Amino acid sequence: MTAGGARSAEKVGRRVSTCAFADAIARVSIAAHDAAVASLPDPERARLSSGQTVLASIVVRDGRGGGGENDRARVRVVALGAGTKFMTSSSIDSDARGVRVRDCHAEVLARRALKRFLYAQIDIARARRGTVADARSCVLERDARSNRWSIRPDVTFHMYTSSTPCGNATVKRWARGAKEVFDDALDESTPPPDAKTHEKPSFGSVHEGQLAFTYKRDPTALEDDGGEIRERGGGGGGDAAAGAAVHITGRLLSCSDKLAVWNCVGVQGALLLCENALSSPVYLASVTVGRKFNRAILRRALCCRMHRFRGTDAISAAEDGTAAEPRSRVFALNHPGTMCTAVPFDVGTYAPGExxxxxxxxxxxxxxxxxxxxxxxxxDARTGSRSFPRGDDDISGGLFARRRVTRT
Ligand SMILES: [Zn+2]
Ligand SMILES: [Zn+2]
Incomplete structure (x- = not known):
C-alpha cells in the first residue's frame, strides 16, 4: 500500500464490518486506487500520494466467475474516483460552454467513470457481435426485444465509498443507530440475502428537513443562514470534510442527494438510454461505506426518502413516437443493500492537534x-479542467469524445 502511505486519517479500532463481501469490495477498491496512483508518471504520482482524499468506486459482481465449472462469483473494480472538492460558483459562472467537471466528490467521479466503462462495454459488445470469444469481461448482452444492450442477469453493480456520502447521510438526526454485527456465514462473494429489504422509516420530521435536498457549501459564496440543516461544527473545513450538510449556499447537490436521484433513474445517465445503447437503467445493488456509517441514516438518505417516486411503466409507443412495442425503459425506486467495512482506506494517524x-x-x-x-x-477540482493527461485542450473527456466522433 505504498501509494497510500500518506493517507492518515482513520481511527479503525471500533469499526465493524457487515460481512466478508463488504470487506472484499473495499479491499479491491483500495487496491485499484493504489494501482492507478502508482501507474501515474512522477510529478502526478507524488502529488496524488500526499494528503487525504475520499475514494469511491463501482465494483462489478459477475456470477459467471473466472471461467471454471465451480467458480465463485468474481468481483472486480470497473470505475473509481478520488476527490473532495468542487468548482466554486464563480468558476461555474465562467464556464459558459458547460465543459468543466463541476463536482469532483469521489462518488460523483466514480459514477462518471462508470459511464465511461459502460460506453467501453458497448464498444466491446458491438465488436464481438456474433462471437463470444473475447466476451469474458463483457457485462452486456443483446436485448432482442429492444435491439439494445442490457446488463447480463448475473451481473450486479456495487458502490464503495471510504466515507459516508455528504449531505443527508451525514445528518445524525431522526434515526437511531444500531450496532453492526459481522455476519460470518457469508463468504467474500456473497452479499447479504436481505440487503435490499428496507423497513419503512417514519418521516415525522419532514418540516425540519429530514428529507430535504441540500447543496455542497461553496466557501466563496455568501453565507446564508436561512437554511435549516447545518452540520454542527462544520465550519472552517468548508467543503473539505465532504460532510457538511448546508442549505442553499451552493449549487451542486450533495452526494446523498445525487445518489437518491440515481436510485430513482439509474446511474447511467440519459445519454446511455438513447437509441443503440442500454435497454434499461442501471441501478446499484449495494453501497458499502467506510467511515461514519449508520445504516438507518444511510437508507433514509440514499433511497427511502424518495418513497413517493412513482417511476414509469414501459414507455408507450404513443408517448415515445417511435417504437411499435412499449419499451422496457422502466424506472422504479431502487433500495440498495447498505453495508459497512472496517477495512481502512486511510492507514496512518493524525499528527497531534491536527x-x-x-x-x-x-x-x-x-x-x-x-x-x-x-x-x-x-x-483540477477547483477549475474543473483536466490536468493529466495533457492533450490539445484541458477538457475532461476531450480525448474520449474525439475518439468516438472520429469512429462514427
Ligand atoms: Zn460528496
Ligand atoms: Zn431504502
Whole structure:
C-alpha cells in the first residue's frame, strides 16, 4: 500500500464490518486506487500520494466467475474516483460552454467513470457481435426485444465509498443507530440475502428537513443562514470534510442527494438510454461505506426518502413516437443493500492537534476501458479542467469524445 502511505486519517479500532463481501469490495477498491496512483508518471504520482482524499468506486459482481465449472462469483473494480472538492460558483459562472467537471466528490467521479466503462462495454459488445470469444469481461448482452444492450442477469453493480456520502447521510438526526454485527456465514462473494429489504422509516420530521435536498457549501459564496440543516461544527473545513450538510449556499447537490436521484433513474445517465445503447437503467445493488456509517441514516438518505417516486411503466409507443412495442425503459425506486467495512482506506494517524488535511485539489478518475487506451484522468477540482493527461485542450473527456466522433 505504498501509494497510500500518506493517507492518515482513520481511527479503525471500533469499526465493524457487515460481512466478508463488504470487506472484499473495499479491499479491491483500495487496491485499484493504489494501482492507478502508482501507474501515474512522477510529478502526478507524488502529488496524488500526499494528503487525504475520499475514494469511491463501482465494483462489478459477475456470477459467471473466472471461467471454471465451480467458480465463485468474481468481483472486480470497473470505475473509481478520488476527490473532495468542487468548482466554486464563480468558476461555474465562467464556464459558459458547460465543459468543466463541476463536482469532483469521489462518488460523483466514480459514477462518471462508470459511464465511461459502460460506453467501453458497448464498444466491446458491438465488436464481438456474433462471437463470444473475447466476451469474458463483457457485462452486456443483446436485448432482442429492444435491439439494445442490457446488463447480463448475473451481473450486479456495487458502490464503495471510504466515507459516508455528504449531505443527508451525514445528518445524525431522526434515526437511531444500531450496532453492526459481522455476519460470518457469508463468504467474500456473497452479499447479504436481505440487503435490499428496507423497513419503512417514519418521516415525522419532514418540516425540519429530514428529507430535504441540500447543496455542497461553496466557501466563496455568501453565507446564508436561512437554511435549516447545518452540520454542527462544520465550519472552517468548508467543503473539505465532504460532510457538511448546508442549505442553499451552493449549487451542486450533495452526494446523498445525487445518489437518491440515481436510485430513482439509474446511474447511467440519459445519454446511455438513447437509441443503440442500454435497454434499461442501471441501478446499484449495494453501497458499502467506510467511515461514519449508520445504516438507518444511510437508507433514509440514499433511497427511502424518495418513497413517493412513482417511476414509469414501459414507455408507450404513443408517448415515445417511435417504437411499435412499449419499451422496457422502466424506472422504479431502487433500495440498495447498505453495508459497512472496517477495512481502512486511510492507514496512518493524525499528527497531534491536527485533523485530516483534505487540501489537495487533484481528483483522480479511473475506469476499465476497452483496449489498453488511456483510462485515467486527473482533474483540477477547483477549475474543473483536466490536468493529466495533457492533450490539445484541458477538457475532461476531450480525448474520449474525439475518439468516438472520429469512429462514427
Ligand atoms: Zn460528496
Ligand atoms: Zn431504502
Amino acid at each position: 485533523g485530516a488535511n483534505f487540501d489537495r485539489a487533484d481528483a483522480l478518475v479511473w475506469w476499465e476501458g476497452r483496449d489498453g487506451g488511456e483510462t485515467r484522468e486527473l482533474i
